[in-house]
Amino acid sequence: MNYRRTLAYAAAVALTAGAGTAAAEGPVRIGVMNDMSGLYADLAGPGSVVAAEMAIEDIGGEVLGHPVDVLSADHQNRADLASTIARQWFDDDGVHAIFDVPNSSAALAVQELAREREKFFFISGAATSRLTGDSCSPTGVHWTYDTTSLANGTGQAVVQEGGDSWFFLTADYAFGHSLEEDVSAVVEEAGGQVMGSVRHPLDTQDFSSYLLQAQGSGAEIIGLANAGTDTTNAIRQAGEFGIVEAGQRLAGLLLFITDIHALGLEAAQDLVLTTGFYWNRNEETRAFAERFNERTGQMPTMVQAGVYSSTRHFLNAVEEAGTVDEAQAVMERVRANPVDDFFGDGGHVREDGRMVHDMYLVRVKSPEESEGEWDYYEVLRTIPGEEAYGAMEDGGCQYVN
């Protein structure tokens, strides 16, 4: 489906290149790249593509007088494949901006290419705070959440409740490492103690040996520095081992609403987590979620809502700048415009690419409290953006300092 469009476009590019015309403003083309079939497919996947398409419809389908094209691809959580696809999109298919890209390794690879080619990269799915830290890019925007905000949200909350000795179960790649590092910093700053950590490969089915190590560590809190089905598998298997009954507590550092849906409220109740978006928060979020639900049969995760919000913000900026080829002009608009939609609520894009917006610390409801399908969260606290994301100077982005 996309393939045919790609081909047609490749032919068009070949023709225009042959004619030797200067960079005429053609249609704006965006690409949504994520895990379409693996462990992150539920939290991003095809739903993110739907979100991007909804955003385009909502601005009238056209930018700079041309319909906006959406391509999509599955990076299968492989950094090399992500890099290959991004390279082809930028060089051969005329893609101007890439969206989403969960899996921090893949996102870091795409960030490099986008920076080199001065193309736009709006990250929603990936978490590592390195994307606005040592790997920041003038054309990269980190939209939905990051490991710093998770640490300042969930990490902080758990420590305040008295959980001051931690053991981490960490997914062994860029994301897990970042999350463990950021949460450890929060724990230690609050006077807590990190007793150790164990790393597991991405997409693990059997957590028994890791959980036994966590159990043996004697830490009060077992921090799950992983995501998607890795987290849900770990929580389920921890239940089978009776870890929670034995007195230790689990802290899911990154949980999406689809994970709670998969776990069921019985298993997930009382988990505390941080999210950048909850569908059942106000009138606007509900309206968006209902529309999304009609098309996909699920409620949007923060990643999918973030793809919608970032796509819309980007396309508006392009329209205002009157060009998509001059990266600087577009980025000026991206930074100057406030993010005033149901997602951002007055957020703004910082110089280092961080979109600063409020985060929500929520508690998962018990089956009795829930008033219907997908009614899962009780918002405990709204974490102001400045507090959640920390100061820009601490990020370590080179061109800012």
Next chain:
Amino acid sequence: MERNHLILAVVAVVALLIAPHLLYSVFLMKVLCFALFACAFNLLLGYGGLLSFGHAAYFGSASYVTAHTMKVWGFTPELGIIAGMLAAALLGLVFGWLAIRRAGIYFAMVTLAFAQMVYFYALQAPFTGGEDGIQAVPRGELFGFIDLRDDISLYYFVLALFLIGFFVLYRTVYSPFGQVLKAIRENEPRAISLGYRTNHFKLATFVLSATFSGMAGAATVLVFQLASLTYVEWQMSGEVVLMTLLGGMGTVLGPVVGAALVVTLQTYLAPFGAWVTIILGVIFVICVLLFRRGIVGEALARFAFLKNDKAQLQRSDVAEATVTKEAAHDPVKPL
């Protein structure tokens, strides 16, 4: 035969020289890298008769070494590639020395086991970056003055690497060394009785194959600017077997055709995600059922068959005709 090769070689080189102006150059470079990898593998499988199921180890370790030396130690591209090839050769020497003591399925299993060791080392060692791989490797400047950041100049560099590798492998096959190798493949006890130290020949072939697999891996790093676990995974070892068998093992051009086919399918079927593997599997099954010699192998066999048919018309000796027909099915002269 030699003259045919020369004509074919000239046509192919001209086609490759103008190709980047017609097709996406990164795609072409990927094809060239994998074609070289498959050719190196084919030397061992097609001519040495040794099925290694762990060639990703040499491809992948060379890619890590090249990426690390270029990114961290600031090597120029040519030095980085040489470092990668040396690493692959060394690894090939050690693993080959141990593996050639066994034959058949045991040889395959031993090589697979070694490759898995390399994989787990790459997963855990700090310098390889685990799941992240080594990213953002600078392409650098060749010999200090040719900027490889330009895709077209990189293409010609990769093409040169491919042609060097291909030529060396081709010369090896058509040398006395290659003849002895084929003799060992066909009948090892007989080669021993003729006075050949077959283990020396096998080891030399193994190292040569590993070295050029390493060259392919190193070139891939230049193209994609990263080295990742994908390159050392067992799937990569399987992929090169698939390329070689599809194209036709034991033929010089077979691996090139096989690699081009597999890479093209992977690229253009990418929108179907996980289905690519299934489609490739189906193609492989069809290949095994219908043309076991692979694409090039089958084409050559048909070609030889036609020639023999013409010869028969002049003779009209039925009994002899059947004999020639059967002879045509024997392993044909490789192209």
